[in-house]
Amino acid sequence: MRSYLYVISKIYIPLLLFAGSILSGVVGYVVIENYSWLDALYMTSITVSTVGFTEVHPLSSTGRVFTIFLILFNISIFTYFITVVSRFVFDGEFIQSYKAFKMKEALNEIRDHVIVCGFGRNGREAASVLYRNKIPFVVVEMNADKFENADFPLTHRMIADATKDEILLEAGIDRARSLICAMPNDADNVFVVLTARDLNRKITIISRASDYTSVRKLKIAGANNVIMPDTIGGAHMAMLTLMPDVKEFIDLLSTQMSDNFQIAELIVDKNVSLVDLDAWRTTGATVLGVKTIAGDYILNPAPAVQLHTGDRLILMGALEQIRDVSKKIGVL
Incomplete structure (x- = not known):
């Protein structure tokens, strides 16, 4: 009905x-x-449709002049109507407008998603990982050409300027779980981070940066994490020369997730020790590390490590195993 x-x-x-x-x-x-109202409606109908039926009653001279103008006016309207419809349909405007309308409807329905701002090399790779892991996402990009030749479907995308408040709101910033700023210009990323943090105080924001001086600005603006792709790329190449199989295995763990294998983060909602939790024996999940509420990481934690409310537990295992641990100590 809304489409019509x-x-x-x-x-x-x-x-x-x-x-x-x-x-x-x-x-x-x-x-x-x-004329009566019914006769007047009938006379108007046969005049407008130009079917040529006989008048209901003989027309006066004034009535004939009025009928002439009515016919000419409706011919003009009909011509205008055909022109509008033809341009709307045959010039592709109807298809584009209808797609935009359906996309807006889809954006209104999406929840707990990730907003990816920028669809260059970094944005495309981020969206690809999200797609492979079945995480809903919205891509916002000004250049429509960048959407071409994507090797995965983009069910939610916007050709728009992510630096504008109304665009982020349309992308569902108030309902999103995370935002990834992957635009090539650091100034644009700072502006988007600042705007996003103002619109949603709880959202997790990850931004890229090209310059070291931008890292501090992005964190002040509200970014939870700032990534420098060039630096990470160099470190990645160095690690491949030292431990190629280990590095590839870690990359596989972080990007290829399914119901049979997940790396998840749980927020602890009660005090408990790892030995009492006994995740491996009771659920089959493996504890990889702990991030304390103070922000410190404990890698390969010992059984005696005590978990406190607000800490984050990083696990590896099947989706069902992770859910079992979640029931004991927190939520995803």
């Missing part, structure tokens, strides 16, 4: 003109020829 209303909204002007013509014709025949 949307199509009508695109041609409402000729429709209003047509309705106005019908109303004018009815009122004109009632006033000029003293």
Whole structure:
């Protein structure tokens, strides 16, 4: 139903003109020829449709002049209507507008998603990982050409400027779990981070940076993490020369997730020690590390490590195993 209303909204002007013509014709025949309302509507209908039926009653000279103008006016309206519809359909405007309408409907429905700002090399790779791990996401990119030749479907995308508040709101910033700023310009990333943090105080924000001086600015603006792709790329290459198989295995762990294998982060909601939790024996999940509420990491933690409310437990295991641990100590 909403789709039909949307199509009508695109041609409402000729429709209003047509309705106005019908109303004018009815009122004109009632006033000029003293027709009844039914006769006036019938006379207007056969005049507008140019079917050539005989008049209901003989017309006066004034009535004939009025009929001539009514016919000419409706021919103009019909021509205008055909022009609008033809341009709307055959020039591709209808398809593009309808796609935009359906995309807006889809954006209104999405929840707990990730917003990716920028679809260059970094943004495309981030979206690809999200897609492979079945995490809903919205891509915001000004250049429509960058969406071409994507090797995965983009069910939620916006050709728009992510630095504008209304665009982030349309992308569902108030309902999103995370935002990734992957635009090439550091100044744009700072602006988006600042805007996103103002619109959603709880959202997790990850931004890229090209310059070391931008890292501090992005964190002050509200970014939880700042990534420098060039630095990480160099470190990645160095690690591949030292431990190629280990590095590839770690990359596989972090990007190829399924129901049979997940690396997850749980927020602890009660005090408990790892030995009492005994995750491996009771659920089969493996504890990789702990991030304390103070922000410190404990890698390969010993059984005696005490978990406190607000700490984050990093686990590896099947989705069902991780859910079992979540029932004991916290939420995903």
